[in-house]
Every structure is written in structure tokens, then in C-alpha cells.
Amino acid sequence: MSRRGANVIVAGGGVVGASAALALAEAGQRVMLVEPREPKPWRADDPPDLRVYAVAPASIALLEKLGVWRDVLAMRAAAYRDMRVWDAAADGELHFRAADIGAPTLGHIVEQTVLLDALWRRLREHPRVEIRTGVGVAGFEHREDGIAVDVGGERLDVELLVASDGAASPLRGQAGIAVETHDYGQRGLVAYVECEQPHRETAWQRFLPDGPLAFLPFEGNCCSIVWTQSSAEAERRLQLDEATFNAELTRAFDARLGEAALVSPRAAFPLRRQLAERFIDHRLLLIGDAAHTVHPLAGQGANLGLQDAAFLMHLVGAIGGPLTASQWKRLLTRYARERRSESAIAGRAFGGINALFSNDQPLLTLMRGPGLGLVSRIAPLRSLLAKHAAG
Ligand SMILES: Cc1cc2nc3c(=O)[nH]c(=O)nc-3n(C[C@H](O)[C@H](O)[C@H](O)COP(=O)(O)OP(=O)(O)OC[C@H]3O[C@@H](n4cnc5c(N)ncnc54)[C@H](O)[C@@H]3O)c2cc1C
Known part of the structure; x- marks a missing residue:
């Protein structure tokens, strides 16, 4: 257990990491979110963010469950x-x-800033979430029944490390997980x-x-x-x-x-289309762009990541309470199998449509x-x- 009481660390507070941290906290876990760069608060009179998401109904359902969708609508959507x-x-x-x-x-x-603002506001007030900003996860070491994580020079022993550290994922690199890449x-x-x-x-x-x-x-x-x-x-x-x-x-x-x-x-x-060869490595789990990126033509990149978070919430929530080593193992294996298969199909389908039409x-x-x-x-x-x- 971490000294501060978290049993799960989420590395990366982008849209997917922030959603995963909230989802795991809602499913009963004690979560530490680690993000080097705290997002800027959204302000109505700032120029709109150039990065926008086409948020699909399945993702809206997750954001409603996490208690952030109403705030998103109140800002701008x-x-x-x-x-x-x-x-x-x-x-x-x-x-x-x-x-x-x-x-x-x-x-x-x-807009990305709107989603991040709503998610981070809810994270800050959640009783089972602790936030560390200004530092990153520097590395990890596998343990018998958990994982030791280096957060800004401090070593924390937890049950799960979620890598939501983006398409270049340093943690995926440290785990030696290969990535199938196609540059369009x-x-x-x-x-x-x-x-x-x-x-x-x-x-x-x-x-x-x-x-x-x-x-x-x-x-x-x-x-x-x-x-x-x-x-x-x-x-x-x-x-x-x-x-x-x-x-x-x-x-x-x-x-x-x-x-x-x-x-x-x-x-x-x-x-680029990217697909990690494996979505888990013992107690390290890849999510969002760290696991997969797809062509933006169907606007599904972040949606796929949000569905990773929704599935994780479903699996952890179905057990409820603390998980045994064998429950973690079964759950992570199932997450990796189902989410990788879904991401592989989506990546190929969007790439195929692009290839068919872009000529x-x-x-x-x-x-x-x-x-x-x-x-x-x-x-x-x-x-x-x-x-x-x-x-
Ligand atoms: C042109 C374009 C248009 C797009 N349009 C859409 C769209 O319409 N709809 C859609 O759904 N998707 C779209 N996407 C895809 C979407 O932008 C991504 O899928 C999404 O932003 C991924 O979110 P993420 O949280 O996984 O990663 P990121 O947003 O990359 O977040 C990763 C976070 O990890 C942090 N980090 C890095 N290293 C560490 C570390 N060691 N420790 C802790 N934290 C760390 C970073 O600071 C960052 O905040 C588009 C992409 C492109 C390129």
C-alpha cells in the first residue's frame, strides 16, 4: 500500500487518465493521479481550444456516471x-x-480544455482521489503481488499502475512492450x-x-x-x-x-495508427493513447480510450471492495483481451476507410x-x- 493510502496509481491526467482515475475511485479503489502538467482552468472568454473531441453517446454515458457531463454542458458543447x-x-x-x-x-x-476542467474539478473533490502535480511517474518495478512506483523520487507500493501517459508512453517503453505503428x-x-x-x-x-x-x-x-x-x-x-x-x-x-x-x-x-502488442504487463495496464491511436476520420480516438476506462470501471465495480491477487489477474487479462481486440478492429477499419477514399x-x-x-x-x-x- 502507498504511504498515502492509494492502492492504484494513474500516470497521466489527460482526458483518458483523468476519466480512468475517477472511474476507479467510483468503483471503490483509492487512487493517486500523477500528472506533471496541471491543466489550465477553462474560461468562457479564452479563445476556444483547437483540440476538440466528437464525444459519442457511449462516452457521454460514462461521463454522466462520473458526474461530469452536466458541467461540460454548462460550459460549452x-x-x-x-x-x-x-x-x-x-x-x-x-x-x-x-x-x-x-x-x-x-x-x-x-473542447479538450472543457472536458479536462470538468474532470479535474470532480477529481479534486473526490474523497478517494489524491492528486500529485508537478511530478511524473519516473519508473516502476514489478513485485510479487503488486508494483513499486517511483513518483518524483518517492517509492510507493501499490496494486496497480495505470499508464495513461499518451501516445509516446514512457511507461510502455520501460515495460519493453512493442508497438505496431503505421505512419499515414x-x-x-x-x-x-x-x-x-x-x-x-x-x-x-x-x-x-x-x-x-x-x-x-x-x-x-x-x-x-x-x-x-x-x-x-x-x-x-x-x-x-x-x-x-x-x-x-x-x-x-x-x-x-x-x-x-x-x-x-x-x-x-x-x-499515426499505433497498437501496443500487449495492454498489460503484470500489474501495469495501458489505457488510451498509450495503448492505441487511430486515424481521426471517425473522431473515435478519445472515445476508444474512454471506453477502456468504462470497461475497467465495469470490471472493478463488479467485484467491489479490495481485490485478491487472483481477481486482479483475471480482471487484467480480460481487460487486455477485450480492449485490444476492439482497438485492433477500430484501428484497421478507420485505416481501411482512409486508404479506400484517400486516393x-x-x-x-x-x-x-x-x-x-x-x-x-x-x-x-x-x-x-x-x-x-x-x-
Ligand atoms: C488531429 C486530431 C484530431 C482528433 N480528433 C479527435 C476527435 O474528434 N475525437 C476523439 O475522440 N479523439 C480525437 N483525437 C484523438 C485524441 O486527441 C486522443 O485520443 C486523446 O487526446 C488521448 O488522450 P490520453 O489521455 O490517452 O493521452 P494524452 O492526452 O496525450 O495525455 C497524456 C498525459 O500523460 C502525461 N504524462 C506523460 N508522461 C507522464 C509520466 N511519466 N507520468 C505522469 N504523467 C505523464 C502528459 O503530461 C499528458 O497530460 C484526435 C487526434 C488528432 C491528432
Whole structure:
């Protein structure tokens, strides 16, 4: 047991780590969250955060259970009830409606700072959570029935170390867990734009030969864009003057919402698919980007991580109270098997869609248009895909 009483340490307080820490505390564990950089509090008059999440209903259900969703809605979140996906090189369009799955929305667009603020506020007041900021987890050593963790030079003996330390995960590296990596050679360019026409609470995505372009609904007529493109093009477009950028963006989006004009700085992130070879190593457990990253075209990266946290909460909560060594072993094995399989399927599926659409090979182009149109006309198939789109 740690000197301070925690039996679980969560290393990394990003969206996934913060959710996992709360989930484990709610499931009865005593948790220490370790994060070198405490997130900045959200303020309504600060410029909106460029990193936004398309939070799916399954993730909203978890955030409701953790008691943070109401705070998120009170700060800022934009619902989307429709999703339209079409291809620049072929006819046909997919149109998902929340009504197809009997849900009020398909999800909400939420800034990272809003989610972090709501999660950290709840963490600070939770009786079974202790927070250490300004230090990181420097390393760990396996013990017979637990794990010894180095937190800023202090050694703490606990039952479980959760590595939510991001895509480059130093803890995964220390455990010697290999990672299957695919570099898409693409970057996701993000920004906020003001559109001439209302977004109609719709998440829009157009597939272009270079990669998909998404317009996600935000406040008023504003949209958050995620524009996947080759790294060279992203570099060029980051440097363009605003008028030329706006003209290229409006053309790339087929002016579907009229003229689009930048209202924020631009940023671009490299895109990689990653899958850790194993999600556990004795009492070390990988979660979120430390375990998997996927192409952002379906907006599912953080959602997958939140589902890791939800599954962990379900497994730990089902036992309730302190866990024996054999219960930990069974639980961690089950977590690793189910979450790795789910993440592998998601990673390949999103990568496959990107590969199918991000090119202009004539044969593939011929297949794509009728495919989209056909799916859109078959109600049960459309509803099945809408359920997947909603996570
Ligand atoms: C362009 C782009 C668009 C995206 N759009 C979406 C979207 O629409 N929807 C979606 O769901 N996802 C999206 N994603 C993915 C999403 O951003 C990530 O999946 C998510 O941020 C991962 O959260 P995390 O908590 O696992 O990791 P991170 O947010 O990377 O957090 C890791 C934390 O660990 C801390 N840390 C590092 N080392 C240590 C240590 N040794 N000890 C303690 N702490 C440590 C770091 O300080 C950091 O705070 C997108 C990604 C990109 C690139």
C-alpha cells in the first residue's frame, strides 16, 4: 500500500487518465493521479481550444456516471444530430440521423480544455482521489503481488499502475512492450472557421483524394475543421495567407456551407495508427493513447480510450471492495483481451476507410460512389452504421 493510502496509481491526467482515475475511485479503489502538467482552468472568454473531441453517446454515458457531463454542458458543447459523408470523386452520400437509432443526438463536439476542467474539478473533490502535480511517474518495478512506483523520487507500493501517459508512453517503453505503428504520412490540420450558412447541427465529412475534410458544428455558424492531408500540403497550407487558405478550404469543401473564413490560428498534428502488442504487463495496464491511436476520420480516438476506462470501471465495480491477487489477474487479462481486440478492429477499419477514399485510383473511385448511395438507401444498414458512428 502507498504511504498515502492509494492502492492504484494513474500516470497521466489527460482526458483518458483523468476519466480512468475517477472511474476507479467510483468503483471503490483509492487512487493517486500523477500528472506533471496541471491543466489550465477553462474560461468562457479564452479563445476556444483547437483540440476538440466528437464525444459519442457511449462516452457521454460514462461521463454522466462520473458526474461530469452536466458541467461540460454548462460550459460549452455543441450537439450534432446528423452526419453527412460524401466523396469528392464519386456520387452518393451517406446521411445518418440520430432518429435512425432512436437517440436525441449522435454526439457532442467538446473542447479538450472543457472536458479536462470538468474532470479535474470532480477529481479534486473526490474523497478517494489524491492528486500529485508537478511530478511524473519516473519508473516502476514489478513485485510479487503488486508494483513499486517511483513518483518524483518517492517509492510507493501499490496494486496497480495505470499508464495513461499518451501516445509516446514512457511507461510502455520501460515495460519493453512493442508497438505496431503505421505512419499515414498525413497530418490533421485543425482550426475554427465561420461559415456563410448554418451548420444545421450536422457533422460534415468530405473525402478528398488527399484525405477527409470534416466540418464539426460549434457555436453559431462556426465549425471546427479537421482537414487530413499529406504532410507537405499541411505544411504549405499552414503558411498560406488567410484569404488564399479560405478560398482553398471553401473549394475543398465544395462550398457546402457557403464561404468559410478562418476565425482562429491553424495547427497540424501528425497522424499515426499505433497498437501496443500487449495492454498489460503484470500489474501495469495501458489505457488510451498509450495503448492505441487511430486515424481521426471517425473522431473515435478519445472515445476508444474512454471506453477502456468504462470497461475497467465495469470490471472493478463488479467485484467491489479490495481485490485478491487472483481477481486482479483475471480482471487484467480480460481487460487486455477485450480492449485490444476492439482497438485492433477500430484501428484497421478507420485505416481501411482512409486508404479506400484517400486516393484517386479509377477502379476504387468507381466502386465508392454507388456503395455510398446504396448504403444510404438501405434503412437497416444505415441505422447499423449510425450506431457505429455514434460509438
Ligand atoms: C488531429 C486530431 C484530431 C482528433 N480528433 C479527435 C476527435 O474528434 N475525437 C476523439 O475522440 N479523439 C480525437 N483525437 C484523438 C485524441 O486527441 C486522443 O485520443 C486523446 O487526446 C488521448 O488522450 P490520453 O489521455 O490517452 O493521452 P494524452 O492526452 O496525450 O495525455 C497524456 C498525459 O500523460 C502525461 N504524462 C506523460 N508522461 C507522464 C509520466 N511519466 N507520468 C505522469 N504523467 C505523464 C502528459 O503530461 C499528458 O497530460 C484526435 C487526434 C488528432 C491528432
